Amino acid sequence: MKPIRYTQAMIDEFKGNGFWTDETFFDFYDRNAAQLGDREALVDSRYRVTWNQAKDLTNAIATAWASGGLPKDARVIIQSPNSVYGFLARIAAERAGLISLTVYPYLRQRELEYMMELTQASMVVIPHVYRKFDYLEMYKGFMQKFPSLKQVYLFDEDVPAAAPEGTKSLVTTAQEYLGKIDQALLDSRRLDTTGDVALLTTTTGTTGIPKLVEWPIASRVCTAKGRIDIWDLNKEDITMAVAPHAGGAAGTLTYFAAPMAGAKTVMLEEFDPRLALEVMAKEKVTAIGVVPTHLVRMLEEDIESYDLSNLRFIRSAGGYLPPKVASEAEERFGAAITSDLGTQDVGSVSGCRVTDSVEVRRGSVGRPLPGNVVKLLDDDGNQVPDGEPGVLWFRGPHAPAGYYRDEELTSTVFNPDGWSTTGDIVKLDKECLWIMGRKKDMIIRGGQNIYPAEIEGMLNNHPAVGSVAVVGMPDEEMGEKTCAYVVPKPGAEFAFKDMVDFLLSKQIAKYKLPERLEIVEDMPTVGDSGKINKEDLKKDIAAKLAREKA
Numbered sequence: 316m317k318p319i320r321y322t323q324a325m326i327d328e329f330k331g332n333g334f335w336t337d338e339t340f341f342d343f344y345d346r347n348a349a350q351l352g353d354r355e356a357l358v359d360s361r362y363r364v365t366w367n368q369a370k371d372l373t374n375a376i377a378t379a380w381a382s383g384g385l386p387k388d389a390r391v392i393i394q395s396p397n398s399v400y401g402f403l404a405r406i407a408a409e410r411a412g413l414i415s416l417t418v419y420p421y422l423r424q425r426e427l428e429y430m431m432e433l434t435q436a437s438m439v440v441i442p443h444v445y446r447k448f449d450y451l452e453m454y455k456g457f458m459q460k461f462p463s464l465k466q467v468y469l470f471d472e473d474v475p476a477a478a479p480e481g482t483k484s485l486v487t488t489a490q491e492y493l494g495k496i497d498q499a500l501l502d503s504r505r506l507d508t509t510g511d512v513a514l515l516t517t518t519t520g521t522t523g524i525p526k527l528v529e530w531p532i533a534s535r536v537c538t539a540k541g542r543i544d545i546w547d548l549n550k551e552d553i554t555m556a557v558a559p560h561a562g563g564a565a566g567t568l569t570y571f572a573a574p575m576a577g578a579k580t581v582m583l584e585e586f587d588p589r590l591a592l593e594v595m596a597k598e599k600v601t602a603i604g605v606v607p608t609h610l611v612r613m614l615e616e617d618i619e620s621y622d623l624s625n626l627r628f629i630r631s632a633g634g635y636l637p638p639k640v641a642s643e644a645e646e647r648f649g650a651a652i653t654s655d656l657g658t659q660d661v662g663s664v665s666g667c668r669v670t671d672s673v674e675v676r677r678g679s680v681g682r683p684l685p686g687n688v689v690k691l692l693d694d695d696g697n698q699v700p701d702g703e704p705g706v707l708w709f710r711g712p713h714a715p716a717g718y719y720r721d722e723e724l725t726s727t728v729f730n731p732d733g734w735s736t737t738g739d740i741v742k743l744d745k746e747c748l749w750i751m752g753r754k755k756d757m758i759i760r761g762g763q764n765i766y767p768a769e770i771e772g773m774l775n776n777h778p779a780v781g782s783v784a785v786v787g788m789p790d791e792e793m794g795e796k797t798c799a800y801v802v803p804k805p806g807a808e809f810a811f812k813d814m815v816d817f818l819l820s821k822q823i824a825k826y827k828l829p830e831r832l833e834i835v836e837d838m839p840t841v842g843d844s845g846k847i848n849k850e851d852l853k854k855d856i857a858a859k860l861a862r863e864k865a
Contacts, residue, residue: 316388316414316511316512317510317511317512318509318510318511318512318529318531318716318717319529319716319717319718319719319720319721319722319725320529320715320716320717320722320725320729320733321509321510321531321716325733326509326510329533329537329686329712330509330533332686332712334537334685334686334711334712335508335509335533335534335536335537335712336508336533336536336537337508337533338508338532338536339409339410339505339506339508339513339532339536340406340409340532340535340536340571340574340575341373341406341409341410343574343575343577344356344366344369344370344373344406344574345370346577347366347369347370347574347577348366348367348369348370348371350577351366351550351577352365352366352367353365353366353367354366354550354579355579356368356369356574356579356580357369357399357402357403357579357580357582358399358579358580358581358582358598359397359398359399359581359582359584360584361398361399362398362399362400363399364399369403369406371493371496372403372407372489372493373403373406373407373410374407374410374496374498374501375488375489375490375491375492375493375495375496376403376404376407376411376485376488376489376492377407377408377410377411377501378411378492378495378496378497378500378501379488379489379491379492379495380407380408380411380413380438381411381412381497381500381501381504382497382500383466385411385413385437385438385466387412387413387504388412388413388414388511388512389413389414389436389437389438390413390414390415390416390434390435390436390437390515391408391413391414391415391416391436391437391438391439391440392415392416392418392427392430392431392434392436392438392439392440393405393408393415393416393417393418393439393440393441394417394418394419394420394422394427394439394440394441394442394450395417395420395440395441395442395470395560395561396420396442396445396470396559396584396585397556397559397560397565397582397583397584398470398582398584399582400470400485400486400489401417401470401560401582402560402569402570402580402582403485403489404440404468404470404485405417405570409506409513409514409532410501411501411504412501412504412505412506413438414434414512414513414514414515415513415514415515416430416434416436416514416515416516416517416527417514417516417560417561417566418430418517418561419517419559419561419562420442420445420446420559420561423453424453424456426517426525427453427457428457428460430517430527431457431460431461431463431464432461433527433719433720434515434527434719435461435463436461436463436464437463437464437465437466438464438465438466438467438468439454439457439464439466439467439468440467440468440469440470440485441454441467441468441469441470442469442470442471443469443470443471443475443478446585451467451469451475451478451482454467454479455478455479458479465481466481466483467479467481467482467483468482468483468484468485468488469482469483469484469485470485470486471484471486472484472486472487506531506532507531508531508532508533508536509531509532509533510531511531511532512529512530512531512716513530513531513532513535514529514530514532514535515527515528515529515530515719516528516530516659516715517659518658518659518660526660526718526719526724527718527719528659528660528715528716528717528718528719529715529716529717529718529719529720530715530716531716533712534662534712534713534714534715534716535571536575537685537686537712537713538567538571538662538663538684538713539567539571539572539575540575540685541663541666541684541685541713542567542568542571542572542663542666543572543575543576544685545653545666545667545668545669545681546568546572546602546628546630546653546668546669547668547669547670548572548573548576548578548602549576549577549578550576550577550578551578551601552573552576552578552579552601552602553578553579553580553581553598553599553600553601553602553625554568554569554572554573554578554579554580554581554600554601554602554603554604555569555580555581555582555583555594555595555598555600555602555603555604556568556569556570556580556581556582556583556604557583557586557591557603557604557605557609558586558604558605558606558609558633560582562606562632562633563632563633563657563659564604564605564606564630564631564632564633565603565604565605565630566604567604567630567632568602568603568604568630569582569604578602581594581598581600586609586612588609588612588613588615588616589616591609591613592613592616592618592621592623593621595621595623595626596621596622596623599625600623600625600626601625601626601627601628602626602627602628602629602630603626603629603630604630604632605629605630605631606631606632606633606634607631607633607634607636607637607640608634610629610631610636610640610644611640614640614643614644614647618647618648619647623648623649623650624649626648626649626650627650627651627669628650628651628652628653628669629644629645629648629650629651629652629653630653631652631653632655634846636652637775637781637782638677638775638776638782639775639780639781639782639804641677642677645673651669651670651676652676653666653667653668653669653676654666654667654676654677654679654680654681655667655680655681656680656681656737656739656748656750657713658737659715660715660728661709661714661715661728661729661735661736661737662711662713662714662715662735663684663713664680664683664684664687664689664707664709664713664737664748665680665681665682665683665684665687665689665747665748666680666681666682666684667679667680667681667682667747668681675745675747678749678772679744679745679747679748679749679750680741680747680748680749680750681747681748682746682747682748683709683711683748684711684713686711686712686713687709687710687711687712687713688709688710688711689707689708689709689743689748690705690708690709691703691704691705691706691707691708691741691742691743692705692706692708693705693706701743702742702743702744703742704740704741704742704751704764704766705740705741705742706736706738706739706740706754707736707737707738707739707740707741707748708734708735708736709734709735709736709737710732710733710734710735714729714733714735717729738753738754738755739751739752739753739754740752740753740754740757740766750768751766751767751768751769752766752767752768752769756786756787756849758785758786758787758795758796758797759787759794759795760790760793760794760795760796760797760826761792761793761794761826762794763826765787765797765826765827767784767785767786767797767849769823769827770785770797770799770818770823770827770829771783771784771785773817773818773821773823774799774801774814774817774818777809777813777814777817778804778807779803779804779807779808779809779813780801780802780803780804780809781801781802781803781804781805781807782801782802782838782847783799783800783801783802784799784800784838784847784849784852785797785798785799785800785829786798786800786849786852786853786856787853788831788853788856788857788860789857789860796830796831797827797828797829797830797831798829798830798831798832798833798852798856799814799829799831799832799833800833800835800838800852801814801832801833801834801835802834802835802836802837802838803834809832809834810832811831811832814829814832815828815829831856833855833856833859838852839851839852
């Protein structure tokens with residue numbers, strides 16, 4: 316299946332510059348089997364496999380699928396908890412020339428029906444029951460509704476009698492085909508790394524049905540190499556998927572980057588803070604992939620009673636990480652927390668090095684990844700002077716091919732020359748991108764632009780501030796003024812004068828000072844992302860002003 320957006324000129328450009336290669340992700344399993352064969356590759360609570368075993372099991376599963384009537388480019392949905400066979404299913408799909416869509420275990424009928432209809436998936440790989448939910452029963456219903464769905468594989472070793480006819484165990488099938496691997500067949504179905512769609516991912520919007528994004532292999536390999544470099548990831552590392560591997564928080568580290576570096580990956584099937592800490596200590600984990608909620612939950616435990624001396628960095632993504640949580644986590648875990656910028660819709664933009672200073676890692680999103688070109692534009696589309704904030708636009712080899720089979724929707728994100736924007740207002744300083752806020756969040760006070768992130772970054776360093784959000788409030792004279800919402804740290808007091816004096820000590824322009832302070836017990840959030848819902852805060856302050864005026 317040809318990617319929807321990549322042109323031959325684009326392919327020639329990024330291949331010619333060395334950013335896109337002909338390497339597939341399976342190639343790194345093949346290399347690791349040759350160089351690190353007897354070393355452990357993948358571990359969960361039930362299985363431990365070496366690189367030799369991982370390669371052979373992948374080839375076995377891929378042979379079963381390729382010889383079982385699935386044509387090249389057939390779509391397969393993999394709904395997998397963190398597990399060894401979840402990883403093997405993903406890499407086997409690539410090896411068999413199939414297009415895989417790996418989705419979160421918590422997705423249900425509404426989202427999955429949309430994905431089934433859009434992709435016309437031929438096969439699904441699922442657990443029978445996970446967290447007391449019967450996935451097999453749900454997909455039995457899908458088989459009646461979608462004629463394209465012909466085959467179900469279970470991660471379980473046993474297939475229940477009530478399963479649809481032809482349902483098979485992935486584990487049993489893998490063992491059965493170890494003696495039937497057909498290398499020639501698999502080689503004939505090898506995906507072109509720039510000319511074929513290999514992966515589909517889902518966007519993580521907070522409203523509506525997630526969109527599907529097309530990815531050839533080359534762009535994902537390119538990004539993984541960039542991450543490996545800034546994380547200093549190598550074959551001595553032991554990564555751990557605490558967050559689901561279907562998402563970027565853990566998947567980028569463990570599924571995409573770790574095998575390329577020859578690093579081992581440990582899977583935590585179900586999150587429990589104590590279990591996570593126990594596994595990290597037992598397996599001598601050096602890097603974990605989490606969402607902020609995982610850090611918050613683990614910080615509630617007696618971290619110091621576990622030997623986490625091997626841990627060197629934490630990849631937190633998928634939601635807003637409050638600075639106070641980041642600081643406490645770095646201190647108590649004894650590991651650096653990385654920052655980066657990217658989305659499923661537009662791809663990866665930048666990232667911080669593990670060795671960067673706290674100021675850079677906490678305040679910026681790092682340097683553009685190799686091959687990415689960035690420009691900062693004003694409202695008229697002109698580039699802003701050096702050091703001035705502007706809307707971030709970027710172009711490079713880390714971007715996806717677009718939305719699945721939808722040229723019109725893709726054109727709303729990428730222009731004909733391949734440029735796209737994240738919608739962030741940033742400034743470029745010390746070679747790093749510093750986010751000042753979203754364009755829609757910018758406050759215009761009497762014609763002067765105020766960037767909330769700048770003020771928030773300062774106030775987050777106040778010893779009495781637990782979390783802060785700065786929003787615009789309506790004003791008849793100025794158009795907008797600035798209001799700061801603050802959750803004080805437990806037992807601390809924070810007054811308007813404290814805020815003003817502290818900000819003035821940072822030598823900021825007086826027009827940037829918040830002109831109102833609202834003390835709250837907690838912040839509204841967007842869904843379960845942990846991100847502060849500023850729209851709710853804007854409505855709140857507007858309503859308060861209206862009542863006061865009345």
